[in-house]
Amino acid sequence: MTSNKTTYIEQPTLFIVPTPIGNLGDITQRALDILNSVDIIAAEDTRHTGKLLSHFNIQTRTFALHDHNEQQKAQVLVDKLLAGESIALVSDAGTPLISDPGYHLVTQCRQAGVKVVPLPGACAVITALSASGLPSDRFSFEGFLLAKSKGRKDKFMEIAKAERTCIFYESPHRITESLADMLEVLGPEREVVLARELTKTYETIQGLPLGELVSWIEEDENRKRGEMVLLIHGYREAVNDTLPDEATRTLAILVKQLPLKKAAAATAEIYNLKKNALYKWGLENLE
Incomplete structure (x- = not known):
C-alpha cells in the first residue's frame, strides 16, 4: 500500500539524490523535499545517512544498499517501485553512482520501465575541477586509483599522452605512494592539482608541477589527510626552445x-x- 507521503510525487519514481560532500548547507531544497516525500531512502550506509536525516528532521525509513548487497537487493527495491512506492537513492556523500553504489539499481529500474529522475547536486569531481585552474573543456573521471603500485603505474602509462584533464579519487593512506608512482611515470614537470577536504573547514586546493607537489605534501602530515581528488593536466607536447x-x-x-x-x-x-x-x-x- 502506498504511503500518503507520496502526494508530493506524481508516480512511483527512483530519485537519484546527491548529498553534501562536507558542508551540510550544500544540500538543495528539492533534495530535502524528495527525501521527505518518498517512501524509502536507499542508503549506502544507513547510520551515516541517519545523521544527515536527523539534522534535517527527516523521518523517512531507510534501506541499506551498498557494494556488497546491491546485486541481490536491487530487485527488492524494483519490486517496491512497481508496487507503487517511490524511492530516493543516496550515497554517503556526493552524487550516487559516481564511484558509489547504484548502477545495478538504476539499470534494473530502466529495464523494468520505472521512472528514474536525477537531481543535480554535490560532486567532488566537478567541484575540484571547477577550482583547479586546469583545462575543463575535455576531462575524464577515472575513479579510485588501484591499491597496488603496478596497477597505478599501468593506469598512468595509459593516460600519459592523453590531452584531456584526468581526475582520480585517492585515499589518504595511499597518497604518498600514488604520487611517487605518478612521478615515476609522468615526470616532475606534469602539473597536478591536489584537492582535499572540499567544502570542509580545512579545504585545500594546491596545484604544482608534480615534483614540487610531492615535496609540498611531505612538508606537513596534515596535507595527507581527508578525502582527496587528484587532477592531472593533459599531455602537452614540449615546445622546442631551440628553433633555428x-x-x-x-x-x-x-x-x-x-x-x-x-x-x-x-x-x-x-x-x-x-x-x-x-x-x-x-x-x-x-x-
Missing part, C-alpha cells in the same frame, strides 16, 4: 601574409620541423 633562427625569421615574414597556422605549416615543411612547435612559438612571440 632562420626558421623563426621565416615564420615572422610569412605570418605577415598568412594566418599563423598556415605560416607555421609552411615553415615546418621548409625546415623539416614540427609545425606545432612553430605554431606555439608564434603564439608566444608574434601575436
Whole structure:
C-alpha cells in the first residue's frame, strides 16, 4: 500500500539524490523535499545517512544498499517501485553512482520501465575541477586509483599522452605512494592539482608541477589527510626552445601574409620541423 507521503510525487519514481560532500548547507531544497516525500531512502550506509536525516528532521525509513548487497537487493527495491512506492537513492556523500553504489539499481529500474529522475547536486569531481585552474573543456573521471603500485603505474602509462584533464579519487593512506608512482611515470614537470577536504573547514586546493607537489605534501602530515581528488593536466607536447633562427625569421615574414597556422605549416615543411612547435612559438612571440 502506498504511503500518503507520496502526494508530493506524481508516480512511483527512483530519485537519484546527491548529498553534501562536507558542508551540510550544500544540500538543495528539492533534495530535502524528495527525501521527505518518498517512501524509502536507499542508503549506502544507513547510520551515516541517519545523521544527515536527523539534522534535517527527516523521518523517512531507510534501506541499506551498498557494494556488497546491491546485486541481490536491487530487485527488492524494483519490486517496491512497481508496487507503487517511490524511492530516493543516496550515497554517503556526493552524487550516487559516481564511484558509489547504484548502477545495478538504476539499470534494473530502466529495464523494468520505472521512472528514474536525477537531481543535480554535490560532486567532488566537478567541484575540484571547477577550482583547479586546469583545462575543463575535455576531462575524464577515472575513479579510485588501484591499491597496488603496478596497477597505478599501468593506469598512468595509459593516460600519459592523453590531452584531456584526468581526475582520480585517492585515499589518504595511499597518497604518498600514488604520487611517487605518478612521478615515476609522468615526470616532475606534469602539473597536478591536489584537492582535499572540499567544502570542509580545512579545504585545500594546491596545484604544482608534480615534483614540487610531492615535496609540498611531505612538508606537513596534515596535507595527507581527508578525502582527496587528484587532477592531472593533459599531455602537452614540449615546445622546442631551440628553433633555428632562420626558421623563426621565416615564420615572422610569412605570418605577415598568412594566418599563423598556415605560416607555421609552411615553415615546418621548409625546415623539416614540427609545425606545432612553430605554431606555439608564434603564439608566444608574434601575436
